[in-house]
Amino acid sequence: MKTNNILIFVSFIIVLTFPSIVDAQNNSKKFVVVLDAGHGGKDPGNLGNGYREKDIALKTVLAVGNELEKNPNIKVVYTRKTDVFIDLFIRGKIANKEKADLFVSIHCDSHTSQAYGAGTFVLGTHRNQTNFEVAKKENSVIFMEEDYEKNYAGFDPNSPESVMSILLSQEEYLDQSIQLAGLIQKNFTSKLSRKDRKVKQAGFIVLHQTVMPSVLVELGFLTNNKEGAYLNSKKGQQQMAFAIKDAILSYKSSLETNVSDYALNKNTDESDSNSFDNFTFKVQIAASSKELATKPYNFKGLSTISRLKEGSLYKYFYGSSPDYDAAKTLEKEARNKGYKSSFIVAFKEGKKVALIDALKSTTN
Structure with missing residues (x-):
């Protein structure tokens, strides 16, 4: 080989x-x-x-x-x-x-x-x-x-x-x-x-x-x-x-690091809001080597689809929200549509960033 x-x-x-x-x-x-x-x-x-x-x-x-x-x-x-x-x-x-x-x-x-x-x-x-x-x-x-x-x-x-x-x-x-x-x-x-x-x-x-x-x-x-x-x-x-x-x-x-850090921030945040400073959350549902039209018929009826090319793949995301709890609702909607392994990702100023970094950045 x-x-x-x-x-x-x-x-x-x-x-x-x-x-x-x-x-x-x-x-x-x-x-x-x-x-x-x-x-x-x-x-x-x-x-x-x-x-x-x-x-x-x-x-x-x-x-x-x-x-x-x-x-x-x-x-x-x-x-x-x-x-x-x-x-x-x-x-x-x-x-x-x-x-x-x-x-x-x-x-x-x-x-x-x-x-x-x-x-x-x-x-x-x-x-x-x-x-x-x-x-x-x-x-x-x-x-x-x-x-x-x-x-x-x-x-x-x-x-x-x-x-x-x-x-x-x-x-x-x-x-x-x-x-x-x-x-x-x-x-x-x-x-x-x-x-x-x-x-x-x-x-x-x-x-x-x-x-x-x-x-x-x-x-x-x-x-x-x-x-x-x-x-x-x-x-x-x-x-x-x-x-x-x-x-x-x-x-x-x-996997556990992401969970524990999020739980820590939840416990120390004095605000009831789950909005994060300058971060936006989306739900990744698919990826393809082909550039697909971001239309509902390509994504089991889901609308508000966005696309990002990373390497040889186009990655596709459902929804967008600065609120993490709202993103979890979007994730649930995607799973109900059949995207059982969809997951939340974070963006800052239009660029994809590590989710853990966003979860550490709760606003006061």
């Missing part, structure tokens, strides 16, 4: 940066992380240098889970804790049933060369043939499953067209998935000095089955003599597991 891969987005992608602050304030619900050890049972995964992917993935997953379980506010769910074969669609069902906040699938890569390095994938289109080949290897597991044609509606992992067809059905959580994937890659490279194979997109069927932020981690290449030995060692598995665990905690912390 080349190291200069960059993300390329599908033609219309609904994306999400952070979930609703209101939802995150529900402290009665633990933060649920589903950990998925790739392969298992009759499916050994790749056997580079005689190592077994299924064993390394499982040991790493259990190490990640063991650390996360030390946090009383986190519930860890495993798709498998032993050497058993689990259908890909069942893995997704487990996560969906638990209403998980995150889904993390762990694997090891292989190649005919001495390629090496760690990479993290999110669901999306392939930039090149190499990304497709990685996804094809992981997706080919479905041929070991009974009734795979029925369970996957004729999906063919060997067909790029078939893989592309699954992408638009799991769109809402792409930005969140990229956020987590970026944190994982940062830890791999900065803390462990692993070669950075970047955050990339590919059509992994196991990610397609989930309805929450989801990533697939390729820990490295078992076919590389040095890296294979490292990943097969207890030290390597523990180090990689800690890097993943720390990324998950950082992701969770970023």
Whole structure:
């Protein structure tokens, strides 16, 4: 895999940066992380240098889970804790049933060369043939499953067209998935000095089955003599597991920071108003690589739609108000229209700013 891969987005992608602050304030619900050890049972995964992917993935997953379980506010769910074969669609069902906040699938890569390095994938289109080949290897597991044609509606992992067809059905959580994937890659490279194979997109069927932020981690290449030995060692598995665990905690912390800072400002504000000095709040509902007309027929009947281009994407926002409580009402309206993962963003003098900065700036 080349190291200069960059993300390329599908033609219309609904994306999400952070979930609703209101939802995150529900402290009665633990933060649920589903950990998925790739392969298992009759499916050994790749056997580079005689190592077994299924064993390394499982040991790493259990190490990640063991650390996360030390946090009383986190519930860890495993798709498998032993050497058993689990259908890909069942893995997704487990996560969906638990209403998980995150889904993390762990694997090891292989190649005919001495390629090496760690990479993290999110669901999306392939930039090149190499990304497709990685996804094809992981997706080919479905041929070991009974009734795979029925369970996957004729999906063919060997067909790029078939893989592309699954992408638009799991769109809402792409930005969140990229956020987590970026944190994982940062830890791999900065803390462990692993070669950075970047955050990339590919059509992994196991990610397609989930309805929450989801990533697939390729820990490295078992076919590389040095890296294979490292990943097969207890030290390597523990180090990689800690890097993943720390990324998950950082992701969770970023959500909680927004909540606690808002609550603090609410408690110390002597005014009953939730207006913020020079800030305007809008509700992000969608994003697209295409420039869409900001008309109600493009946005399920919602009017007062505005548009902002960021990088290769056009982001679309519903409503506008200097009052945060009014923005929450707008968010509720958007969700009732079907934009279940819409979220509030802040602007100052026409420029998008961090929500946390706006929430810290209550007027007196």
